[in-house]
Amino acid sequence: MSETEEPNESLPQQMRSFEEACRDANLKLTHQRLEIYRELASATDHPSAETLHRRLQKAMPTLSLDTVYRTLATFEQHHLIKKVQTVDSQARYEARMIQHHHLICDTCKEIMDFYWTSFDASSVPEDIQAWGSIKNKNVTLYGTCRKCQAMKKGGNPA
């Protein structure tokens, strides 16, 4: 396996793990929670609370935005999802809990996941040990994706 290959878990599998984790944490399995989690786990674009709400409203017209906010906060407290670090005004989320890194396009702002096992296995500079104990190491790469590069060069200036 290449060091950037994606370790896969199917959505049904992930839903089962989620339900189990909720039971362990004494979180009730409501329709809203299941659908919010399913929507987030299916998304690849690290959506905000508002984006999730907009997507879910088609199927669940009575779902309220504050429930989405409250639910995401609950999930995050129980380490079922993560808030993604961004410079955006709206907070963005991901359900992928395995070690991975982010690739951000400076033009379309899309956030992509990627894997880098040799970095994960490497150790940080010695001096850092003096600061404290490190639990996690994450890389963010910034650049311009192929699509946006093409757009700029010849193409279709929006």
Add this chain to the structure above:
Amino acid sequence: MSETEEPNESLPQQMRSFEEACRDANLKLTHQRLEIYRELASATDHPSAETLHRRLQKAMPTLSLDTVYRTLATFEQHHLIKKVQTVDSQARYEARMIQHHHLICDTCKEIMDFYWTSFDASSVPEDIQAWGSIKNKNVTLYGTCRKCQAMKKGGNPA
């Protein structure tokens, strides 16, 4: 020089570069801009607009919060400062424009800068080239700083 040693630029030096950059960008050198920049450049804690405003108000009682917001946005557009990626609700800023990385304490939430020249010199996995062109690579390390470790163990539970 160790690979995590800090390259230094004195504050007066940094102020001169800033003033020159403002002139080049046709930004007027107002008292507010100079003081906001000086405060941010002196800070090591990646302050938010509100924090900067609070600190500056002692010396400049009439400085308004919206001027701080507007000024930081202007500086950022001209690449004189950077917004720091966080999961906080308030946006945070730094005046340090040279390549560096961040160390975040999961307890006190402090953000520290550090340097890692061997990482900076290394190349990213080949597969990434297919995504587009990379302009910047940043590492964020999460963990618990010595101070907070000590607090938890025996010490002085706040």
Add this chain to the structure above:
DNA sequence: CTAAATGCAAAATTTTTGCAGTCCC
């Protein structure tokens, strides 16, 4: 002098909270 920048107040955006009713276990 003039365009740009500031301060004030008001609005917009994003997120949180109190409470009454509903639903999972």
Add this chain to the structure above:
DNA sequence: GGGACTGCAAAAATTTTGCATTTAG
């Protein structure tokens, strides 16, 4: 049935904007 959860509405927190006045160049 009872405590947890949701939806509604209102509030809090953060950031942006319009406009009259001031200021740097």
